Amino acid sequence: xxxxxxxxxxxxxxxxxxxxxxxxxxxxxxxxxxxxxxxxxxxxxxxxxxxxxxxxxxxxxxxxxxxxxxxxxxxxxxxxxxxxxxxxxxxxxxxxxxxxxxxxxxxxxxxxxxxxxxxxxxxxxxxxxxxxxxxxxxxxxxxxxxxxxxxxxxxxxxxxxxxxxxxxxxxxxxxxxxxxxxxxxxxxxxxxxxxxxxxxxxxxxxxxxxxxxxxxxxxxxxxxxxxxxxxxxxxxxxxxxxxxxxxxxxxxxxxxxxxxxxxxxxxxxxxxxxxxxxxxxxxxxxxxxxxxxxxxxxxxxxxxxxxxxxxxxxxxxxxxxxxxxx
Amino acid sequence: xxxxxxxxxxxxxxxxxxxxxxxxxxxxxxxxxxxxxxxxxxxxxxxxxxxxxxxxxxxxxxxxxxxxxxxxxxxxxxxxxxxxxxxxxxxxxxxxxxxxxxxxxxxxxxxxxxxxxxxxxxxxxxxxxxxxxxxxxxxxxxxxxxxxxxxxxxxxxxxxxxxxxxxxxxxxxxxxxxxxxxxxxxxxxxxxxxxxxxxxxxxxxxxxxxxxxxxxxxxxxxxxxxxxxxxxxxxxxxxxxxxxxxxxxxxxxxxxxxxxxxxxxxxxxxxxxxxxxxxxxxxxxxxxxxxxxxxxxxxxxxxxxxxxxxxxxxxxxxxxxxxxxxxxxxxxxxxxxxxxxxxxxxxxxxxxxxxxxxxxxxxxxxxxxxxxxxxxxxxxxxxxxxxxxxxxxxxxxxxxxxxxxxxxxxxxxxxxxxxxxxxxxxxxxxxxxxxxxxxxxxxxxxxxxxxxxxx
Numbered sequence: 100x101x102x103x104x105x106x107x108x109x110x111x112x113x114x115x116x117x118x119x120x121x122x123x124x125x126x127x128x129x130x131x132x133x134x135x136x137x138x139x140x141x142x143x144x145x146x147x148x149x150x151x152x153x154x155x156x157x158x159x160x161x162x163x164x165x166x167x168x169x170x171x172x173x174x175x176x177x178x179x180x181x182x183x184x185x186x187x188x189x190x191x192x193x194x195x196x197x198x199x200x201x202x203x204x205x206x207x208x209x210x211x212x213x214x215x216x217x218x219x220x221x222x223x224x225x226x227x228x229x230x231x232x233x234x235x236x237x238x239x240x241x242x243x244x245x246x247x248x249x250x251x252x253x254x255x256x257x258x259x260x261x262x263x264x265x266x267x268x269x270x271x272x273x274x275x276x277x278x279x280x281x282x283x284x285x286x287x288x289x290x291x292x293x294x295x296x297x298x299x300x301x302x303x304x305x306x307x308x309x310x311x312x313x314x315x316x317x318x319x320x321x322x323x324x325x326x327x328x329x330x331x332x333x334x335x336x337x338x339x340x341x342x343x344x345x346x347x348x349x350x351x352x353x354x355x356x357x358x359x360x361x362x363x364x365x366x367x368x369x370x371x372x373x374x375x376x377x378x379x380x381x382x383x384x385x386x387x388x389x390x391x392x393x394x395x396x397x398x399x400x401x402x403x404x405x406x407x408x409x410x411x412x413x414x415x416x417x418x419x420x421x422x423x424x425x
Numbered sequence: 426x427x428x429x430x431x432x433x434x435x436x437x438x439x440x441x442x443x444x445x446x447x448x449x450x451x452x453x454x455x456x457x458x459x460x461x462x463x464x465x466x467x468x469x470x471x472x473x474x475x476x477x478x479x480x481x482x483x484x485x486x487x488x489x490x491x492x493x494x495x496x497x498x499x500x501x502x503x504x505x506x507x508x509x510x511x512x513x514x515x516x517x518x519x520x521x522x523x524x525x526x527x528x529x530x531x532x533x534x535x536x537x538x539x540x541x542x543x544x545x546x547x548x549x550x551x552x553x554x555x556x557x558x559x560x561x562x563x564x565x566x567x568x569x570x571x572x573x574x575x576x577x578x579x580x581x582x583x584x585x586x587x588x589x590x591x592x593x594x595x596x597x598x599x600x601x602x603x604x605x606x607x608x609x610x611x612x613x614x615x616x617x618x619x620x621x622x623x624x625x626x627x628x629x630x631x632x633x634x635x636x637x638x639x640x641x642x643x644x645x646x647x648x649x650x651x652x653x654x655x656x657x658x659x660x661x662x663x664x665x666x667x668x669x670x671x672x673x674x675x676x677x678x679x680x681x682x683x684x685x686x687x688x689x690x691x692x693x694x695x696x697x698x699x700x701x702x703x704x705x706x707x708x709x710x711x712x713x714x715x716x717x718x719x720x721x722x723x724x725x726x727x728x729x730x731x732x733x734x735x736x737x738x739x740x741x742x743x744x745x746x747x748x749x750x751x752x753x754x755x756x757x758x759x760x761x762x763x764x765x766x767x768x769x770x771x772x773x774x775x776x777x778x779x780x781x782x783x784x785x786x787x788x789x790x791x792x793x794x795x796x797x798x799x800x801x802x803x804x805x806x807x808x809x810x811x812x813x814x815x816x817x818x819x820x821x822x823x824x825x826x827x828x829x830x831x832x833x834x835x836x837x838x839x840x841x842x843x844x845x846x847x848x849x850x851x852x853x854x855x856x857x858x859x860x861x862x863x864x865x866x867x868x869x870x871x872x873x874x875x876x877x878x879x880x
Contacts, residue, residue, distance in 0.1 A: 105614045133445040133524040142726040143685040146666040174714040179671040261517040287848040290545040297846030
């Protein structure tokens with residue numbers, strides 16, 4: 100017996116309206132919104148790791164993507180606590196609001212936080228400060244050291260595939276060798292929802308539960324779930340100076356050089372990383388609805404607008420991932 | 426069609442039920458696939474200024490006049506240097522009507538496994554052909570992969586219509602040939618659209634050069650194609666991922682079975698059986714991520730609590746007592762081999778099915794399938810990278826396995842190398858194609874080849 104195919108070619112159908120009569124999906128009682136679908140997928144990933152790994156850890160910086168990851172992890176295991184520790188790779192150049200948020204969150208949920216500090220490595224002479232003061236590229240060494248010394252076998256990162264072209268090729272389960280390296284040509288094919296986390300001793304797996312989320316999805320979900328964020332994500336007055344087309348905030352990491360002038364502006368942050376390479380954007384969006392409206396209308400990608408570390412070269416992210424970066 | 430903005434400004438909290446469509450593209454660089462994807466992203470206003478500037482800079486650097494949209498989908502350094510695509514890339518865009526996840530798969534011969542990967546999660550596949558060349562071997566291969574992976578909707582995009590003077594007969598002949606072929610493989614729904622990705626005809630904007638075409642543009646079709654089949658028509662399948670036991674003073678006896686509903690609908694009060702043990706109970710409570718509900722459906726992630734205290738752990742499957750899957754240790758399947766090292770008869774492997782991983786032996790490889798003409802080659806002895814074939818497996822423990830034709834989620838599995846964890850093979854339990862295609866393929870096969878195609 101044969102299945103008759105529904106065929107449509109539209110030819111000889113001049114002036115027709117195609118399938119414009121289709122009512123879409125809202126009329127089935129079993130529809131899921133895109134946020135529900137993404138949430139369900141992320142929770143499935145968290146539970147999969149909990150079922151298959153011995154010592155998982157969540158990278159947690161106090162930035163919005165890691166806050167979202169933690170929120171999803173809390174949902175995945177409720178009413179029991181999250182069965183993972185947190186790891187913060189601390190560049191030493193943090194926004195105070197973000198560190199404060201980090202510590203409050205850890206206390207509220209009774210979580211265990213490990214901190215891997217770039218400053219410690221610099222003090223011990225194992226890392227050297229870069230002339231530009233940027234410490235993001237220095238995070239890889241402390242990260243790998245923490246993974247090795249705590250024997251973490253799965254490391255959750257908040258990376259999204261919409262962020263950057265090398266990340267577009269990343270897997271949900273990304274196998275890393277003992278050097279933490281990412282080889283795009285040696286990735287395992289990822290089929291259906293069957294994630295293969297098997298690895299040899301010394302290897303570990305980076306897991307990206309937000310792989311399929313976009314910046315807008317993240318913000319819409321934060322709004323829907325009423326998740327608190329550090330205040331720097333909303334418009335506030337701040338002293339900034341312009342460098343490489345970005346507004347940077349002076350701090351212990353450094354400040355304006357000759358010819359760079361500090362001024363007070365109304366700004367907010369789209370991403371939060373090391374202070375030396377995270378730029379603010381001019382904004383008066385002081386509510387989440389206003390932030391979402393600005394993002395929806397923005398003509399710049401999140402990293403393109405605000406991350407100096409990605410502008411270093413055409414293949415900056417790809418190179419850092421090969422060395423063991425997130 | 427009205428012009429698109431990325432998001433409707435009144436929908437800032439995402440409360441409107443925007444649906445999510447996962448789709449895959451197949452076609453080669455020469456067919457203009459990168460240009461089509463670039464055009465979709467560009468014309469749906471999903472390309473942001475800094476990405477476009479980078480493309481314009483690169484295009485000018487190569488001496489091109491207009492920005493080369495194919496560059497938008499450029500990935501890694503090796504790919505730029507060699508002008509190839511080495512892997513599946515995922516791209517994201519949205520219109521006010523829908524959110525899209527695109528698995529962009531390279532279309533060279535040796536990359537069958539990439540298209541299989543992209544198609545495995547896709548609800549729709551776009552197969553691209555060059556109007557000047559029509560249906561070629563590779564087109565047939567793409568149609569066969571879409572049929573094998575049971576992708577519900579297939580779009581044939583007949584590209585470069587500008588190079589054949591936008592002639593309707595050219596399009597009609599290609600659409601006819603492809604549709605006949607794909608329908609014979611059991612593809613349930615095929616839509617053919619004449620386009621020029623380079624000029625933008627019928628990708629996002631309706632073509633003014635093809636008045637004879639009255640159907641939707643590619644984007645319109647993507648926006649309106651039904652995303653969800655009705656889950657209430659499928660038997661419920663719930664693979665247990667993780668057992669939640671807080672063991673706190675407040676919740677000393679709580680035992681929740683956490684997982685994602687693989688198919689169908691679960692209701693409080695349902696009589697269920699737990700496989701492979703066969704013990705029965707009823708659903709006492711359903712919890713969708715913190716909210717108690719009476720009903721939940723695929724693909725929701727939920728926590729199930731049962732009325733009886735049973736010994737249930739990760740890898741077990743909860744199913745309706747009235748419609749459980751067969752439990753077996755003998756698996757027959759169509760597979761795509763995805764590793765560089767071959768799969769051989771007698772090989773010991775791990776088989777990962779839903780949340781359960783068991784040891785297995787490859788008992789037999791009855792045939793290898795050539796996708797170009799669906800001819801079968803009996804007893805190949807091994808399968809190499811990108812080969813499609815039939816395998817017979819024996820597992821160390823019973824599996825609650827559905828035919829892939831009935832459930833892509835509970836009928837699929839991976840074979841894994843126990844030595845180092847490499848993913849070897851992607852498997853689909855049961856028959857390869859829809860019944861009509863099976864019969865045709867069996868009739869066309871050599872008379873002495875009596876491979877078992879049906880359970």
